[in-house]
Amino acid sequence: MTGTFILLKDPRALLFGVALGSAMVFFGLYSLLYDLNTGLLFSFAAGELFGKAVTFYNLLAGFLFMFLSWKDR
Numbered sequence: 001m002t003g004t005f006i007l008l009k010d011p012r013a014l015l016f017g018v019a020l021g022s023a024m025v026f027f028g029l030y031s032l033l034y035d036l037n038t039g040l041l042f043s044f045a046a047g048e049l050f051g052k053a054v055t056f057y058n059l060l061a062g063f064l065f066m067f068l069s070w071k072d073r
Helices: 002-007 013-038 046-071
Strands: none
Touching: 002 013, 002 046, 013 046
């Protein structure tokens, strides 16, 4: 819904964008700190690389959603 509201320049994009973006950033940072705490941050197995890609996507997309939501305000 956030992406749709951003594309349609709907005023609800601010609420949904900030909520979704902050949740994604929280999940990404939580995952990053978990990997750092357990030592998995330095493991380069295929499954761990996929997990790192998901973490990076969550951080990047979360900040992007928040930025685009505020920009369209």
